[in-house]
Amino acid sequence: xxxxSIEGKYRxxxxxxxxxxxxxxxxxxxxxxxxxTTRDHLRALLDSVLFLEFRTRRGELVHATRAFLLTEDDHLxxxxxxxxxxxxxxxxxxxxxxxxxxAGTVVQSLVVGANPQLDTAVHKLEQVVAADVVVGVxxxxxxxxxxxxxxxxxxxxxxxxxxKGEARDREVEPWFVFSNWGRWYVHGRDLDDDAVxxxxxxxxxxxxxxxxxxxxxxxxxxxxxxxxxxxxxTVTLRLAATALDGLPxxxxxxxxxxxxxxxxxxxxxxxxxxxxxxxxVVLPPDAxxxxxxxCRALRREHAAALLAGYDG
Amino acid sequence: xxxxxxxxxxxxxxxxxxxxxxxxxLGTISADVPGYGGDDDPPRDERGELVVDTREWETxxxxxxxxxxxxxxxxxxxxxxxxxxxxxxxxxxxxxxRRALIAAAAAVDVEGVDDEPVLGELGTAVDASxxxxxxxxxxxxxxxxxxxxxxxPVTFTYHGRARTVDAYALGRWRTHWYVVGxxxxxxxxxxxxxxxxxxxxxxxxxxxxxxxxxxxPASFDATEQLRLDPNDxxxxxxxxxxxxxxxxxxxxxQYELGGRVRDRADTHVVVEVEVRHYxxxxxxxxxxxxxxxxxxxxxxxxxxxxxxxxxxxxxx
Numbered sequence: 330x331x332x333x334s335i336e337g338k339y340r341x342x343x344x345x346x347x348x349x350x351x352x353x354x355x356x357x358x359x360x361x362x363x364x365x366t367t368r369d370h371l372r373a374l375l376d377s378v379l380f381l382e383f384r385t386r387r388g389e390l391v392h393a394t395r396a397f398l399l400t401e402d403d404h405l406x407x408x409x410x411x412x413x414x415x416x417x418x419x420x421x422x423x424x425x426x427x428x429x430x431x432a433g434t435v436v437q438s439l440v441v442g443a444n445p446q447l448d449t450a451v452h453k454l455e456q457v458v459a460a461d462v463v464v465g466v467x468x469x470x471x472x473x474x475x476x477x478x479x480x481x482x483x484x485x486x487x488x489x490x491x492x493k494g495e496a497r498d499r500e501v502e503p504w505f506v507f508s509n510w511g512r513w514y515v516h517g518r519d520l521d522d523d524a525v526x527x528x529x530x531x532x533x534x535x536x537x538x539x540x541x542x543x544x545x546x547x548x549x550x551x552x553x554x555x556x557x558x559x560x561x562x563t564v565t566l567r568l569a570a571t572a573l574d575g576l577p578x579x580x581x582x583x584x585x586x587x588x589x590x591x592x593x594x595x596x597x598x599x600x601x602x603x604x605x606x607x608x609x610v611v612l613p614p615d616a617x618x619x620x621x622x623x624c625r626a627l628r629r630e631h632a633a634a635l636l637a638g639y640d641g
Numbered sequence: 642x643x644x645x646x647x648x649x650x651x652x653x654x655x656x657x658x659x660x661x662x663x664x665x666x667l668g669t670i671s672a673d674v675p676g677y678g679g680d681d682d683p684p685r686d687e688r689g690e691l692v693v694d695t696r697e698w699e700t701x702x703x704x705x706x707x708x709x710x711x712x713x714x715x716x717x718x719x720x721x722x723x724x725x726x727x728x729x730x731x732x733x734x735x736x737x738x739r740r741a742l743i744a745a746a747a748a749v750d751v752e753g754v755d756d757e758p759v760l761g762e763l764g765t766a767v768d769a770s771x772x773x774x775x776x777x778x779x780x781x782x783x784x785x786x787x788x789x790x791x792x793x794p795v796t797f798t799y800h801g802r803a804r805t806v807d808a809y810a811l812g813r814w815r816t817h818w819y820v821v822g823x824x825x826x827x828x829x830x831x832x833x834x835x836x837x838x839x840x841x842x843x844x845x846x847x848x849x850x851x852x853x854x855x856x857x858p859a860s861f862d863a864t865e866q867l868r869l870d871p872n873d874x875x876x877x878x879x880x881x882x883x884x885x886x887x888x889x890x891x892x893x894x895q896y897e898l899g900g901r902v903r904d905r906a907d908t909h910v911v912v913e914v915e916v917r918h919y920x921x922x923x924x925x926x927x928x929x930x931x932x933x934x935x936x937x938x939x940x941x942x943x944x945x946x947x948x949x950x951x952x953x954x955x956x957x
Contacts, residue, residue, distance in 0.1 A: 335646050339715035342647075344761040351743050351766040363760065377648045381655055385673035391652070391659050410736060413651075416658055418730035419717035424755040425762050427778075427786055429742050432749035432764065435776055447745065450738035460789035461863030462782075463812030466774060469896060488889065494932055496889030509775040511816035534892030550770055570800040574834060577924060578816060585839065587801045603930070611924045614951035629956035635927065636949040638934050639942065 341366065342374055346397065346411060354406035357399070368403075375405065378413075426457040431464050438465035466508055469531035475515050477538055479503040484520060484539030490532050492601050500539050501528065505549035510579075516549065562605045563598040564624045568616035577608055594619065606631040649676030650708045654718060657729045664725035667691055671701050678704075739763065747771055753778040778818070781835045782811055784847055785820050791852035794825070798839040798846060806831065807855040812867030821866045823855075830866065872898070875918025882916045882941050885909040887932040894933060898925055911936070919944055 341364055348355045348363060361368040379399055382392035398408040421429065433451040437444065455461070471487060478485035486500045504517040504525075513530040520541060563583070570593045573582070583596030599605050609618065609628035618625045656674045657665070668690035671677040683697035691698045709727075712718040719730040734742070746764025750772040758765040788795045789808045796805045808822035809830075818835040840846050868874055883903065886894045891902065891910045900914030916922045923945050926933050935945050 335650070335711055336715050338647055339650070339711060340759070340761060343716055344759075344766065347761045347763075347766040351747070351764070352768050374647070377651050381648075381651055383652055383675055385656075387673070389659075389673075391655050391673075412658060413654065413716060413718070414739060415736050416654060416729060416732055417717040417734070418719045418732055419713065420733050421763055423787065423790065424783070425758065425764075427783065428751045428755040428758070429746060429764055431751045431754065431776060431778060432745040433742055435749045435774060436745040439774075444741060446735070446737040447741035450734055450742050453734065453738070454742075458786055458790060460786045460808075461810035461812075461867075462786065463810065463863055463867040464776070465813070466776070467815070470892075488892075490889055490893055494890070494930060505773075507773045507775070510777075531896050532893055534889070548770075573800070573837065575920070575924065577928060582836075591801075593801070607928050607930070610949070610952060611927050612952070614948065614955045618956075625956060629953060631930075632949050632952040632956070635931065636946065636953060638931060639946040639949065 338374055341371070342378060343413070345371060345375060345405060346378065346407070346413065349397065349405040350407045350411045350414065354400075354404045357403045357405055360405060372399075375399070420453070420457045423458065426454045427462070430454040430458050430462055434462065434464045435466050439468055467511065467513070467531065469513055469533070471533040471536040472506070472513050472530050474536040474538060475503050475530055475533070476506055479506055479515075479545070481538065482542055482544065484541035484543065485515070485536055486539045487533040487536035489528060490534070493603050496534075499528075500541065501526070502541070502543040502545070504543075504545040506530070509552070516552075517545075518543070560600040561598055562600070562602065563596050564605065564609070564621070565594065565596050565619040566612065566616055567592055567594050567619050568613060569593075572613050572616060575611075575613075577604075577611055580604075580608065602627075610635065645676060646708075649674070650711055652676065653705075653708055654712055654716075657720060657727065660728065662728055662731075664723045664728040666726040667698075667702060667705060670705060670727065676704075677701050734763075743767060749774045749776060751776055751778055753780060754783055776813075779835055781820075781838065781847065782818055784849075785811055785835070788847075788849050789857075791849075792855050792857075793852045794850040794854050795820075796848040796850065797833075799833055799837060801839075804831075804833070805850070806833070807857075809857045809861050810863035810867060812863065812869070814867065814869035819867065819869060821863070832866070832869070871918035871921035872914075872916060875916075875921065877917055877919045879915050879917050880938055880941065882914045882922065882935060883937040884912050884914065884926060885934045885936050886912050886929070890929055890932040894929060897928070898922075916941065923948060 344364055345360045348360050357368050357372060361371045364371065378397055382390065384390055396407065396409055396412045398406050400406065420426065430451060433447055433454065437447060437451065475485050484500050485503050488496055489499050490496045500520045501515065502518040502520065503515045506513065506515050515528050515530055517525065519526050569591065573595070576597065581598040586594040588594060597608065599608055605624070606627055609624060610631045618628055652674050668685060671683065671691060672689065678697060678701045681697065683701065684692040684695050686692055691701065709720045712720065720727050721730050743764055747767040750769065752775060760766055785795060785808055794805050794807050796803060805825040806822040808820050810821050812819055819832050820835060821830060821832045823829065824831040838847065886909060888910055891912065894912060898914050900912045902910055903913045904911035919941065926935055926945065935942050
């Protein structure tokens with residue numbers, strides 16, 4: 330086996346200490362697995378950091394022994410300060426800076442109250458990225474109640490308006506709260522029918538913490554996607570190119586064909602009949618539904634039904 | 642045990658950290674830090690400094706330079722040379738700032754940027770399973786942020802026409818990312834949705850021009866420009882719209898459009914919203930279908946009614 334270079338050893342030390350700092354602690358075995366090395370090799374490398382202490386010629390003691398600790402059960406942790414990282418003067422590279430800037434800005438948009446350390450860190454990252462990046466995450470009013478219920482291990486009661494516009498009272502065990510695709514969701518068991526479901530938090534009204542107590546499952550992760558394939562509906566439209574920006578979201582566009590008269594033909598996919606009806610009725614009147622035929626009928630019927638509310 | 646070089650470099654870092662912003666000479670380092678030849682008793686002058694241009698001086702100097710490069714390359718710890726010797730550069734982040742960023746990285750999964758980071762870079766070692774916020778960043782954000790950093794104009798096709806833009810800022814509203822900047826042809830600030838930048842064969846079609854070609858005006862306010870809710874930036878004369886909303890939908894309605902409840906009845910709630918962009922208001926109200934109906938002022942009622950009439954007529 331080739332001997333690792335001094336740079337390689339330092340990168341490994343750096344990564345192991347980063348794991349200890351960023352996770353609070355990590356077992357030597359887990360750290361070694363992450364770094365694709367052996368526990369003994371990592372332990373040997375870390376000796377220099379764990380037992381750093383020496384005297385200068387004048388007898389001054391230089392040490393950083395309180396910085397990192399390897400516990401009796403072989404867990405590496407940052408005991409006091411990650412003094413090596415405290416010394417880092419080089420700014421993060423552009424990609425790292427952009428990643429941290431986006432994460433920091435999102436947290437800024439959600440956190441109520443001052444966080445001056447994050448503010449100054451984000452400001453420094455802005456200098457590295459040298460581009461203003463404005464990012465926020467919507468924060469629906471019921472999120473706090475749902476989070477509170479989850480923390481307390483108690484159900485949450487709320488009135489919920491589903492995709493079809495139907496409202497119903499529900500009580501749910503909030504196992505996991507997350508944000509993806511620009512929306513906040515709660516995943517948990519619906520006490521009414523004992524089924525595990527997802528709910529959009531922005532569609533909740535009048536949420537409060539319930540009396541039912543629960544233990545959430547141990548593992549929960551943000552899903553990579555929801556399978557909405559069964560709800561997909563695609564319509565082919567012919568409209569002015571500038572009208573594309575006005576299409577209601579969410580939707581997915583297919584390939585755009587530019588026509589000689591300045592209009593475009595495009596397939597637009599939405600999820601569910603309710604969204605399709607809305608899309609069709611808000612199109613500019615001169616936009617054409619090329620197909621399918623039932624979409625033309627739906628557009629006419631939905632517009633007429635809404636118009637009745639104004640003419641009646 | 643770790644080898645001598647590993648220990649020596651860590652000792653050097655600890656020693657320089659101990660000295661703070663005070664510069665130390667090569668002679669002092671070699672005398673104080675084990676591993677730099679202090680025990681070999683290299684030739685020194687009356688002040689205790691190493692005698693320059695000797696074989697020992699050259700060996701120690703080269704070793705120190707090599708070690709300083711390792712510190713810089715692998716840990717990002719830079720040492721600057723002053724008239725009085727060597728000292729650490731000030732840290733980029735304070736420990737508290739670093740902790741705040743680690744907490745942010747532990748909460749937010751930024752997808753699409755730095756997807757295969759080197760473990761050890763800030764925020765890469767967090768426990769990803771704790772992340773509860775996922776934010777997808779399209780490749781074009783990276784591409785355009787690099788162009789902005791270089792102040793290089795970008796050219797892309799949008800709505801079937803090539804645009805050259807001095808990009809000033811990037812931002813996200815709802816689920817979409819936008820770039821804002823000065824379009825050359827119009828000589829005016831324009832916003833473009835990144836997913837509307839047209840592609841050929843799936844390739845990214847953004848051409849980056851000459852770096853250093855423009856400056857971002859001091860008066861440019863990215864936050865202001867990226868307030869993308871049409872009701873924020875709309876230029877229509879502000880009017881107070883009144884909408885009757887089904888009671889079950891009031892909460893969602895206010896979340897989407899804002900406004901205040903002005904009246905409550907058994908069958909509906911009247912919400913008042915100040916409107917600055919009539920067309921987007923119409924689109925957003927119609928999203929609620931039969932659960933929301935504009936009842937005033939007359940010009941907005943007419944706006945919605947005329948649109949629906951026109952759609953019905955066009956589809957006969």
